[in-house]
Amino acid sequence: MRRQFRQSLSMCVLALVACGGAESDSGGEAEAPFRAALLTAGPVSDAGWYAGAYEGLMLLRDSLGAEVSRQQTRTPAEFDEAFLSYGSSGYDLIFAHGFEYQDAAIRAGERFPATTIVVSGGGRFAANVVPLIFELEEASYLAGMLAAGMSESGTIGMVGGVEIPPVEGTFRAFEAGARAVDPDVDILESFTGTWDDVAAAKEAAGAQLARGADVIIHNVDAASFGVFQAVREAVATGRTAWALGMNRDQNDVAPDVILGSAVIRIPEAFLETALAWQAGELGGRPIYAGASEGVIDFVLNPALASRVPAELVAAIDTARGRIRAGELTVPRVEFVEPEVR
């Protein structure tokens, strides 16, 4: 099923890019095949979560010829208003990029049955309201394999922000990947309770390093710099220690200590979702975007690739292939509610 998706995806893109070129040649306001809107709760200049969504919207414009629009909402009071504005002006597809939109999306979905609303990371769905779930667990599993394979002490660590199911999911998968390589590995876990407290993240990572961990993964979003800094300081004392990036390719954030990153390719996920919508396959169930769709991947840091044993890289590649093929299922935490109504 997913394979088919992917094949049809690339074919459609090729076909539509060709059409798009012809359209733009004719100039003027050729009517768009559909209209898509993006709602973000933060600036698209964040070089991360929201920037990826903006790139996704631009991808819909450039590859599918969609007429696009976007709005940055500053407060939950604007959610209903934004859905009302787009819904009443006939937008076909609204990407609401964050769980916080889910309640307003359900309300808007009832009022505008002809509009389909995609809620990134949402937990509720209806006939025309679709959560888009990123299966970051699939990359976390590979990160766990790398961590256990690279650990000399036999102890690795996980530093999380807020203890919510998507974060727990990545940690359970990380553990499973680590144990697949070294069944006896010790795994430490701590949560800082926030997404942006760099000092708390550094402290948590420092405590794990002090307890012997020598590879640390994080899921603390913007506070990740604290984790990298703690690892760097440990390295400065003469120890061998590594960090792993999460959510986006962070390999260049601290290229001296980050072995690799578990990444979400949001634009690809948006494109796949739009194609599913065009094929009439979107709605009434959540979408899971993972490694087999090319949305989730684990990226080794090229600057440190020479430090990773070849057989470990080969084992990770094998696991990646098995995950993509659906032969290997990694642990994940389900948080989508049954359908509304």
Added chain:
Amino acid sequence: MRWPERVMGGPLAVATGAVLLTAMLGAVLLWAGGYDPLAAARAAALGAFGTRDALLSITLVRSVPLILTGLAIAVAFRAGVWNVGAEGQLYAGAVAAVWVGLEGGSLPALLLVPAVLGAAGVAGALWALAPALMKLRLGVGEVITTLLMNFVAIYLAAYMVHGPLQEPRGVFPQTGPIAEGARLPVLVPGTRLHVGVVLALVAAAGLSWLFRRTRIGFQMRAVGASSDAARIAGRIDTRKVVLIAFLGSGALAGLAGGVQVAGVTYALYEGLSPGWGYTAIAVALLAALNPIGVLATAVLFGALEAGAAAMQRDAGVPAVWAVAAQSLVILAVLALDRVRHRAGSEASGV
């Protein structure tokens, strides 16, 4: 006392001038930024007033929290209480409202809605009580204390949505939806305009009457004009007047939070307010602290916000430009207010 002609004639001219000046400055800014000012202006005007939904569901709905917080500022500033804590009082009100709205599901709407709004008002007043007591007992300036209390309230709300009031499944940092019976009824069917707007109108009319016709209203103005003179020559209990101004101001700001939860979001989130408690200061000053004037200036700011959002959607103008336009209005207001004062040879500043 020449309040009536001063407040009725002046602010309207200032507001009009501010809008025109801002429109010109904004057009130049947008043009310099590579955007089409005419398309942006058209999008903004249509987005704020162009359709029934734009006017009723967007502009007026956005005006309600600005009216209530603007009135909160007017009450305090009239009495010389520099409450810059409307933001925190609003959050306190929102937390209380959502708590009652979640717990009171078994009550009929006729009781539950007043309970939700009452809790919001009381919570806002209590949030203002601490700075009031610190000012009256210890002489600590309220600009600092009310400002700091804002941060406490914002973190309190964040704690609530991660902890005690988090939605039942404990997945997302937000509360569950409040009971149907706790939600404000829609005033105009088919729109989002809720009865909170009536509440805001009644509050403005009531305050206008209070300032002009009642003893406490006169005392507040006297204390605001000169606390010492009011105490010595007027034999006014200035401490009591200051306390009432604090509590009234806090209650109105808390009510704004409650109305937003019960009328718009139906749940509590982090970042509920985009800074209404601060925008309210501009709203109130632009209205020369006149409650009826606050209605006009709050709708003006609501329309500006609605127009800015429409500019993003329909003219591709990024959000930062919208914020810049709003800041321009405030600057224009301050400048024009000075000019008016000078022209009117008024010695007393706001």
